[in-house]
Amino acid sequence: MAETADATYMLRALNLAEKGRGKTSPNPKVGAVLVNKGEVVGEAYHRCVGKEHAERAVIKKAGLKAKGATLFVNLEPCCHIGRTGPCTETIIKAGIGKVVFSVRDPDPRVNGKGVRILKKAGVTVESGLLKKQALQLNESYFSYHKNKRPFVILKMAQTLDGRIATVTGDSKWISGPQSRKLAHRLRAEVDAVVVGMGTVRKDNPALTVRLVKGKNPYRIVLSQSLNFPRQCRLLDNNADYKTIIATNGEAIERFSRTKRGRRSLIYWSLRTDSDGLLDLHDFITKAGEFGFHSLLVEGGGSVAASFLKAGLVDKYIIVIAPLVLGSGISAVSDIRARKLADAVSFDRYFFQASGTDNVFVGYPKRTV
Numbered sequence: 001m002a003e004t005a006d007a008t009y010m011l012r013a014l015n016l017a018e019k020g021r022g023k024t025s026p027n028p029k030v031g032a033v034l035v036n037k038g039e040v041v042g043e044a045y046h047r048c049v050g051k052e053h054a055e056r057a058v059i060k061k062a063g064l065k066a067k068g069a070t071l072f073v074n075l076e077p078c079c080h081i082g083r084t085g086p087c088t089e090t091i092i093k094a095g096i097g098k099v100v101f102s103v104r105d106p107d108p109r110v111n112g113k114g115v116r117i118l119k120k121a122g123v124t125v126e127s128g129l130l131k132k133q134a135l136q137l138n139e140s141y142f143s144y145h146k147n148k149r150p151f152v153i154l155k156m157a158q159t160l161d162g163r164i165a166t167v168t169g170d171s172k173w174i175s176g177p178q179s180r181k182l183a184h185r186l187r188a189e190v191d192a193v194v195v196g197m198g199t200v201r202k203d204n205p206a207l208t209v210r211l212v213k214g215k216n217p218y219r220i221v222l223s224q225s226l227n228f229p230r231q232c233r234l235l236d237n238n239a240d241y242k243t244i245i246a247t248n249g250e251a252i253e254r255f256s257r258t259k260r261g262r263r264s265l266i267y268w269s270l271r272t273d274s275d276g277l278l279d280l281h282d283f284i285t286k287a288g289e290f291g292f293h294s295l296l297v298e299g300g301g302s303v304a305a306s307f308l309k310a311g312l313v314d315k316y317i318i319v320i321a322p323l324v325l326g327s328g329i330s331a332v333s334d335i336r337a338r339k340l341a342d343a344v345s346f347d348r349y350f351f352q353a354s355g356t357d358n359v360f361v362g363y364p365k366r367t368v
Contacts, residue, residue: 006100009033009040009072010130014102014137016045016054017074022189022214023048026293028075028105028141032058034096036069053078055087059094067095074102074134076127079117080109088117098124102134106145140190140294143314149288152312154297154304155186156331157319157357163328164300169202171329178355179319181211183298186317188214191292192244196303197223206233207298208241217296220244220287222303224278226255237262244290246270246283280310305333308344308364316346318360 016031024030024046032054034042042065044057052060055077059066077087077099091099099118104127105111118125135142140151157175158164165171173180187193188209199205200221207219219234224247228235234243242264245255249269259265268286271279287295297307307313318331337343349362 005038006072006129009035010074010100010102011133012043013054013072013074014130014133016043017137020046020048022185025049025140025191026144026291028138030054030073030075033072034058034062034066034069035072036062036065041065041069050083052084053087056084056090059090059096062094068097070098070100071096072100072129074130074137076101076103076105076110076112076114077118078105078107078110079114080107088114088121091118092121092123096123098126100126100129102127102129103131103142106142108145139315144288144293149284150191150292151294151314152284152297152307153186153190153294153315153317154307154313155183155317155319156298156304157183157321158331159321159323159325159328161324161326162331163325164331165329166325167328169329171203174321174323175319176321176355176357179321179357179359182319182354182359184209184211185214186296187217188212190217190294190296192218192220192287192295194220194222194295194297194299194303196299197221197225197227198300198302199298200232200234201227201229202300204229204231204233205298206241216241218242218244218292220246220295222246222278222283222299224248224251226251235259235262236264238264240264242266244268246286247278248272277306280306280312284312301330301333304331305335308332309335313344313364316344316360316362316364318362319354320358320360322356 013031013033017029020029027049031045033040042058042062044054044061046054055073077091079086079088115125143151159174193207208216221234226247244266246268252267252269256267271282273279345365346362347365352359
C-alpha cells in the first residue's frame with residue numbers, strides 16, 4: 001500500500017511539473033508534493049525561469065508542517081547557487097526527513113551531489129520512482145545535457161499520401177483547427193523555430209504563438225540566399241520578436257548592410273559542408289552555445305531532409321490529414337535512401353488523435 005501511495009504522490013508531482021511547460025527553459029519542469037503522516041501538507045511547481053524552485057515553494061507553503069515530512073519531487077534537488085539558492089539547503093533547514101525523487105539531475109553542477117549533501121545531513125533519500133515518466137516530461141533537458149546540443153523536433157503536416165501542398169503550392173490548410181493549435185503549443189514550448197527560405201517566401205510566416213497562450217520563440221531562418229519577400233514578417237523591426245539569420249559570412253556582410261539598426265535581427269555565420277550547403281552540425285553547435293535547449297523545425301521538404309540526413313532529428317511529429325492529393329509537393333525531399341535499410345526508422349513511436357487528423361510521434365533510431 002505504501003508503494004502505491006508513493007506512486008500517487010509522485011504522479012501528482014509530475015502533473016504539477018507539467019504546468020510549467022513552455023515557461024521554465026533552460027530550467028527543467030519540476031513539481032513537488034510534501035506529505036506528513038499521510039497528509040499532503042503542500043504542493044508546488046517551478047512556475048518559470050527566475051522564480052523559486054518547486055522544493056522551496058512547497059516548503060514555504062507547508063510552513064512548520066514540513067518538519068519530519070517526506071518530499072516527493074520528479075528531479076534530484078539542486079545544490080548550486082543560480083538565480084535562486086540551493087534547494088538542498090532549504091530542505092535540510094526545514095527538517096524534512098525523507099526525499100523521494102524520480103531521476104538524477106544531469107546538470108554537472110548537481111548530478112548526484114544533491115543526493116550526497118542530503119544523505120550527509122541525515123536525510124533519507126530514495127530515487128527511481130516513475131523514472132520513465134520523469135524522463136519523458138523533461139526530454140529536451142535530459143537530451144541537451146547528454147548530447148551537448150539542443151533537442152530537435154521536426155514537425156510537419158501532410159496528407160495520407162505524404163504531400164505537404166498541391167502542385168500549385170496550396171497548403172492552407174491541410175491540417176484541422178485542433179492540429180494547428182498543437183503547432184502553436186509546440187512553438188510556445190521550444191526555444192526557437194527553424195524554417196528555410198522556401199517556407200519564408202511561400203508562406204511569409206510570423207512564427208509567433210497566437211492560437212494558445214505562451215511565449216514567442218526565437219525565429220531562425222536557415223538559408224544561403226537571403227532572398228526574403230517584400231514586407232517579410234520575420235524582418236519586422238520589433239525587439240520583442242527576435243529573428244536569427246543563419247547563413248554564410250559573405251551573405252551576412254551583404255545583407256546586414258541593408259538592415260542596419262534592426263534590433264530584432266541576429267546573425268550567425270555558418271560553415272559550408274563538402275556539398276557547399278550550410279553545415280547543420282555547425283548550426284546546432286551555435287544554437288547550443290546560444291543557450292537553446294530545444295528547436296522546432298517547421299521548414300518544408302528540403303529542410304526536413306537536411307536535418308534527417310544529418311541525423312539531427314530527435315523527435316518527429318507528423319500531422320496526417322484525411323486527404324489524398326495524388327500529386328504535389330512531398331513532405332520530405334530526397335534523403336538518398338536507395339535501399340530499405342537506408343530509410344529512417346524509429347526506436348519507438350505512437351499515434352494520437354487530433355480532431356479529424358492523426359498525429360504520428362516518433363523517435364528516430366540513431367545512425368550517426
